[in-house]
Structure formats: C-alpha cells, structure tokens
Amino acid sequence: MIKIAVDAVGGDHYPQNPVAGAINAVSERDSMHIILLGPEKLISEEIEKQGYSGNKISVVNAPDIIGMHESPATAIKTKQNSSIAVGLTMHAKQMCDAFFSAGNTGALLGASMFILGKIEGVHRPTIGSIYPSIDGNKFMLDVGANIDVKPEALVQFGLMGKIFVQNLLSIKEPRLGLMNVGEEEEKGREAVRQAYQLLKNRTDFVGNIEGRDILQGKADVYICDGFVGNMLLKLGESIPENVLRILKVSEIGQSLSDEEFGFIKTTLLTALSAFDYQLIGGVPFLGVNGISLVGHGGSSELAIKNSIFTAEKMIQLKVNHQLREALN
Amino acid sequence: MIKIAVDAVGGDHYPQNPVAGAINAVSERDSMHIILLGPEKLISEEIEKQGYSGNKISVVNAPDIIGMHESPATAIKTKQNSSIAVGLTMHAKQMCDAFFSAGNTGALLGASMFILGKIEGVHRPTIGSIYPSIDGNKFMLDVGANIDVKPEALVQFGLMGKIFVQNLLSIKEPRLGLMNVGEEEEKGREAVRQAYQLLKNRTDFVGNIEGRDILQGKADVYICDGFVGNMLLKLGESIPENVLRILKVSEIGQSLSDEEFGFIKTTLLTALSAFDYQLIGGVPFLGVNGISLVGHGGSSELAIKNSIFTAEKMIQLKVNHQLREALN
Numbered sequence: 042m043i044k045i046a047v048d049a050v051g052g053d054h055y056p057q058n059p060v061a062g063a064i065n066a067v068s069e070r071d072s073m074h075i076i077l078l079g080p081e082k083l084i085s086e087e088i089e090k091q092g093y094s095g096n097k098i099s100v101v102n103a104p105d106i107i108g109m110h111e112s113p114a115t116a117i118k119t120k121q122n123s124s125i126a127v128g129l130t131m132h133a134k135q136m137c138d139a140f141f142s143a144g145n146t147g148a149l150l151g152a153s154m155f156i157l158g159k160i161e162g163v164h165r166p167t168i169g170s171i172y173p174s175i176d177g178n179k180f181m182l183d184v185g186a187n188i189d190v191k192p193e194a195l196v197q198f199g200l201m202g203k204i205f206v207q208n209l210l211s212i213k214e215p216r217l218g219l220m221n222v223g224e225e226e227e228k229g230r231e232a233v234r235q236a237y238q239l240l241k242n243r244t245d246f247v248g249n250i251e252g253r254d255i256l257q258g259k260a261d262v263y264i265c266d267g268f269v270g271n272m273l274l275k276l277g278e279s280i281p282e283n284v285l286r287i288l289k290v291s292e293i294g295q296s297l298s299d300e301e302f303g304f305i306k307t308t309l310l311t312a313l314s315a316f317d318y319q320l321i322g323g324v325p326f327l328g329v330n331g332i333s334l335v336g337h338g339g340s341s342e343l344a345i346k347n348s349i350f351t352a353e354k355m356i357q358l359k360v361n362h363q364l365r366e367a368l369n
Numbered sequence: 370m371i372k373i374a375v376d377a378v379g380g381d382h383y384p385q386n387p388v389a390g391a392i393n394a395v396s397e398r399d400s401m402h403i404i405l406l407g408p409e410k411l412i413s414e415e416i417e418k419q420g421y422s423g424n425k426i427s428v429v430n431a432p433d434i435i436g437m438h439e440s441p442a443t444a445i446k447t448k449q450n451s452s453i454a455v456g457l458t459m460h461a462k463q464m465c466d467a468f469f470s471a472g473n474t475g476a477l478l479g480a481s482m483f484i485l486g487k488i489e490g491v492h493r494p495t496i497g498s499i500y501p502s503i504d505g506n507k508f509m510l511d512v513g514a515n516i517d518v519k520p521e522a523l524v525q526f527g528l529m530g531k532i533f534v535q536n537l538l539s540i541k542e543p544r545l546g547l548m549n550v551g552e553e554e555e556k557g558r559e560a561v562r563q564a565y566q567l568l569k570n571r572t573d574f575v576g577n578i579e580g581r582d583i584l585q586g587k588a589d590v591y592i593c594d595g596f597v598g599n600m601l602l603k604l605g606e607s608i609p610e611n612v613l614r615i616l617k618v619s620e621i622g623q624s625l626s627d628e629e630f631g632f633i634k635t636t637l638l639t640a641l642s643a644f645d646y647q648l649i650g651g652v653p654f655l656g657v658n659g660i661s662l663v664g665h666g667g668s669s670e671l672a673i674k675n676s677i678f679t680a681e682k683m684i685q686l687k688v689n690h691q692l693r694e695a696l697n
Contacts, residue, residue, distance in 0.1 A: 175614040185550055188558055222513055222599040230516055230596055252603030256611035268558055269597055271550040275580030276604055283584035284612055284641070286503040291640035305633050312619035313612065 042072050044137040045352050046128040047345070049079035049087075050106045051144025053338045056087040059143065062345025064088070067097035069346075073353065076137055078103040078124035103127040109338055113147030117155065125149055129156040132331050139332035139352035141323055143340040149333065150186050150326055157331035160361065162369045164194040166328030168267075168335060169202055170274050171210075173315035176258030180206045181220075185271035186326070192235035195219070195264055199240065200367050201327040202262035208358045209351060210261070217243065218250035218260025220269055225249070236264070281313040322347030325355060327364065332356060370400050372465040373680050374456040375673070377407035377415075378434045379472025381666045384415040387471065390673025392416070395425040397674075401681065404465055406431040406452035431455040437666055441475030445483065453477055457484040460659050467680035469651055471664035471673060478514050478654055478663070485659035488689065490697045492522040494656030495595075496663060497530055498602050499538075501643035504586030508534045509548075510655070513599035520563035523547070523592055527568065528695050529655040530590035536686045537679060538589075545571065546578035546588025548597055553577070564592070609641040650675030653683060655692065660684060 049059040056079060063075040074097050077084050081102035088098060105120035120126065125148055128140045133156050142149050150168065159166055169182025182202045183190065190198075199217040206212045219237055221229040226237045228249060240246040247260050255263065255273065265273070285306055288294040294302065314320060322344050323336030332355050336348045355361070377387045384407060391403040402425055405412050409430035416426060433448035448454065453476055456468045461484050470477050478496065487494055497510025510530045511518065518526075527545040534543045547565055549557040554565045556577060568574040575588050583591065583601065593601070613634055616622040622630065642648060650672050651664030660683050664676045683689070 173615070175611060175618055188550070220600060222516070222596055252600035252605075253607040255604055256607050256615070268550055269600060272548060272580035272597060273600060273604060276583055276601060277580075279581040279584050280608055280612065283503060284608065284637070287501065287584070288637065288640040290503055293636055293639040297636070301632075301636075304629075305636060308621055308625070308629075308633060309612070309616065311621040312616040 042074055043353055043356055044074045044076065045349055046076040046078060046131055046137040046140045047349065048124040048128060048140075048142030048144050049077040049084045050124050051142040052336065052340050053109065054340075055079070056084055058340060058342050058345055060084065060087045060091055061342040062349060063098055064091055064093045065342060065346045066349040067095070070353070073097065074099070075349065076101050076128075076131070078128045080104050080106070101127060101131070107145050107148050109145050111145060111148070113145060113151045116145065116148045117151050125152050126156070129153060129331075129333065132333070133157055138356045139334065141334040141336065141348045141352055143323065143336035143338060143345060143348070146185075146335050149335050153326050153329045153331070153333040157329045157333060160328055160330050160365055160368065163328040164191065164197055166326055167198050167201060168326050169205065169324055171315070171321055171324070172255060172263060172274065172277060173313070174256050174258030178210055178315060179258055179261055179263060180210065181263040181265065181270050181274060182327070183265065183267035183270050184274045185267040187267045189268075190232060190266040192232050192239055195232065195236035195266070196239045197328070197368060199262055199264045201364055202264065203245065204360060204363045204367055205325070205327060206261050208360050208363070209354060212261045215245065215261035216247040217245050217262045217264060218247050218254070220263055220265035220273070221249035221251065223249065223251065232266070278316055278318050281310055281316050285309060320344055322351050325351070325360070332361065370402055371681055371684055372402045372404060373677055374404040374406060374459055374465040374468045375677065376452040376456060376468075376470030376472050377405040377412045378452050379470040380664065380668050381437065382668075383407070384412055386668060386670050386673055388412065388415045388419055389670040390677065391426055392419055392421045393670060393674045394677040395423070398681070401425065402427070403677065404429050404459070406456045408432050408434070429455060429459070435473050435476050437473055439473060439476065441473060441479045444473065444476045445479050453480050454484070457481060457661065460661070461485055466684045467660035467662065469662040469664065469676050469680055471651065471666060471668040471676070474513075474663050477661065481654050481657045481659070481661040485657045485661060488656055488658050488693055488696065491656040492519065492525055494654055495526050495529060496654050497533065497652055499643070499649055499652070500583060500591060500602065500605060501641070502584050502586030506538055506643060507586055507589055507591060508538065509591040509593065509598050509602060511593065511595040511598050512602045513595040514654070515595045518560060518594040520560050520567055523560065523564035523594070524567045525656070525696060527590055527592045529692055530592065531573065532688060532691045532695055533653070533655060534589050536688050536691070537682060540589050543573065543589035544575040545573050545590045545592060546575050546582070548591055548593035548601070549577035549579065551577065551579065560594070606644055606646050609638055609644050613637060648672055650679050653679070653688070658689075660689065
C-alpha cells in the first residue's frame, strides 16, 4: 500500500482542487491511500461535498494555513501546525511515502530541507521543471531554488536531472546540456565554464545549449542555476497565451474573422498544452532525503492527480535510491 | 551631409546584402553618403552588378575579411586592414559619422572599445536588442556583451536603454524594469539586489520583471546582464519558428489539412514578424565614444537599410550627447 500525503490547503484553489485530485487518484488505483492535510473540518466537509465516502482517503488535522505570498522563513518558524510542516514531519517519520503541495514553494522547499534533510553527498537540493520542445518534454533545472550555484552543484543538477528524466519521462539515454550564451567552452560565467570542464568528458554531455536551442529540444536535461532557469521557464510558460495576444493586436490579427481567430486559438492552445502549468503535475525537490513534490499554485484537479501519480512512480522506481547511487 | 560607413563584407550574405541595403538607403535620402568597406574590386563589381552608378556611395579598400566564427581577439590583432578596423578608424578620425556591420559581433565590440574608447563615466558599454511584446517593441540590455555585471553598470544599462527607446522607439516616458526571479526586492543575485536599491527611488523604475512579464511588455527597458539577456533574447527569437514546429508535430497539427496549416503559418509569421532577426535592423553599441552599430549575421537588405537609418537617427538626434548628459 502506497501512502501519499497531500496538502489540502495549498495552491490557489483549495480545498476543492486538492480534494478532487486526491479522490480522482485513489479511484484509479487499488492500492493507494491519500492523507489530506489541513483544518480537519474544512477538509472533511469538502470530501463529503464532493461525494466521496470511501476509506482510501483520511484527513490529518493541520490547522495553520501558509499563504501563497507569505515569507517562507517566517511561515516555517511560526506555523508549526501547517499542512506543510505536519505532512513533511509525517514523511520524515515514515508515516507516509511522499508529500505533495501546490502551496507556497519557498516554504515547501525550506521545510523540506529542514525536516527531511539532504541526501548524503548532495551539494544543493534542486527543483526542476518540464520544458516542452518539438522533440517532446525536456527537463530544466534548477528553476529557482538555487540562485547562486557552484560548478559542482551544477554538475549534480545534471546527474539528478538525468535520473528524473530516465524514470519520469522514460528517456533511456538522456543528453545533458549546459545553458550558456554560446557553443564554445570558454563562454559564460565562471561557474558555468568550470562546470563545462567537469562535464566535458562524459559521453552523455552534449555541450552548451543556447536560448534558441531550448524549444528545439537539443538536450534532455537543461542544466542552469535558478536565476537563469526561473526566467527561461516563466518566459516559456508565457508563450502560448502571449503569442495569441500578439496575434490578436497585430494588423493581420485584426483582419481575421472571429471564426478564424477562434480556429487558430483552439488549435494552438491544444498543440501547446504541454506549456500549460495548470495542467502540468508537480515536480520533486531533488536531493532531499525523502519525496517532496511541489506543484504550481494554479494546479487543476488533473495536475494534482498527476502529481500524486508522479509521487507514486518515484516511490515504485526507488528514485531516491538511484540518486544516492549516482551521487556517491 | 550625413556620412555612414558600412561593412560590405560582414554577415552571412555579403557583398550582396550590404551593397543592396546601402543602395536602397541612399535612394531614399537626399543628403546621405555611404562608404562601403571591403576588398575594393569585390565591392565595386557588386555595386556595378546591382546597377548603381550614382555618387552617393563610395568604396574604401579594406582587404582583410574577418570570418563570422573567428576569434575576435585574434582577428582584431592580426587583421588591421579589415573592414571593421578601417571603418572604425575612419569614424574615430571623424571621416564619417557612424559605422555599421552585420559581421562578427565580438570583433566589432572589441574593436569599437579599442578604437573609439568609452564615453566618459561609462562603466561598461553595452549592446541591447529590440524585444517584441503585446504592447509593441521593448528594449532588453545587455544581451551578451557583458557576462558579469556590477550593480552600477546595470543601472547605467537602464539609463542608456532609456535614451535609446526615447529616441529610437519613440517611447516618451520609458519604464525601467529589472529582470529577476520574483517581484520582491530581496530576490535574485547579489548584483541585481544591489541594483534594485540603486534604482528604487527613481520614478521611472517599475521594479522587478519576471520571465512571464517580458512578452507582456511590463516595462519598456528590460535591464539584465548579458548572460541572462542573451538566453532570453535567443529564446524569444526562436518562438515563431518553434511554435509552428511544435504545432506541426502535435496531434492536432497532424490532423490539419495543408491548407489549414498554411493559413495558420502565414498568419502567425506575419503577426510575429517583429521577432524575425533577419528583418530587424542593427542596434548600437551604447556607451562607446562614437556610433557603432551591429546587425545580425543573417541581416536581409531591408535589415541593413534599417540599420543605416537607425545610425542616421542617432546622428540627427545626437544620442551620444544625450548619453553623456544622462551619465554624468
């Protein structure tokens, strides 16, 4: 029996979406139990409202709610009975196999580090994100957890990203690429140049990846620090909506009939749905001593269900065991 | 009479495109003279081939050609009779009012610094680029000339960018934004956090700009270091082509008729033509003591003509005089 704890008061649409995601997840699995964390009454009522009366979901009371824009440091310190703190503590005590939250990312990362600790040998735990391309989904990391990164940590991001895409994206022989401003090894910031030297003899390293290569899928793992990765990710996520808005205000866009614009809009949004962060499931905080996943605040029911299934896969495939082996 | 020197052997399509761009430029202006630089015979023959026999274009012999992928440092040292070196030297001696090249960017920047020098008070000359948005064209800088940047230099990028967009993009009261990973002033790298402190009391400063804000045009000047800016720019430039390629390989794309796909393609490429670097004119190397513009290697005739007109505008509007006043 796999047990996954889910923050029922995380994200922009709680408790509806976490509860619905959990109900949908257990209804598709025989051997899964979900522990929903949050103010007990609120969550129990929502479960009832959504018409679930089975025994595959339980509620654990966690009365404190951490707001999406609260200071992570303060929240962790003052709200010790938050869904995040209680859920991660249960995971640390092996009362569940994984924890997922679509809530305050900073608080989740901080609490994960504090409560779960790091896997031995890990310089910096990291958070990555799926990046769609013409060659399917790729994985970029770090995307915001680590702003300043040493060369050795960049290399580890590559190794952890490799295990992620092998297991979760089913890419058998992932190619590692280093985000940079040119192909040549002497390009870029000092830490990136040094990381190149540490990576260059690996057979899975395909060299520097430029901004124009991302959407082409020139590597399977895009290695970068969180300062660069966060901006590249958010720019990428904004493409579908803004391409349509640029079209709308353009001269040619103005000349389209409503029907023509609607046709292009529907077609493009469908083709680019992999960019839709409301649909994309959560990603693990790689390198912590446990399975802690973070989802977008705007996560839909589907995204939350998918996050739960990602957690399940990480448990079944023993991803953390693989990380330990790869890094030591 | 405005005199502009143009590298006739720069870019991927020489001497055709630079010569054609020059001919088109002078044919639209009464009081403009273009000096084309390159191997004399090659250029003169091309001018004749293109049927121009007027007196508004002259050729100055510069026999050395710097390749697009040559090491800038070596090229500047060994090819002292290159179009870039000869053209910039003529500009330094006030034999012309500006210099434009679509050639080796690194060599052009290096030679500009060496031959023209910096405007007094400038920390680091910088190169920016137009960034299209739903609110029209914006300006991002630096996009690759300066990889590691001090807070004071970031602030100057903002001031120089402001003068550029006021004069060249006709935005009267430009808003300055600082590229970062979140809205809060404590976010980001140390240099960026310090730059925020230096900028925050300015009335034209609108705060941090995230990756998702770029295409929305949340500021008119996007301030960043060249490491970040280069990747964000190249990712942006790759959007139109790759959105179409993602569409093409998607399930819904596969179900489109050739006619439907063609309709979407034509419409989108037209609407997004502002991203087309083959059409976008060159941008100035801001902060050097002269007017030195760099264009994309793939510059079309139109892009080269537009670059010449940008140079003309910078001369007429005394942009460098304005920069001097703003920075001192």
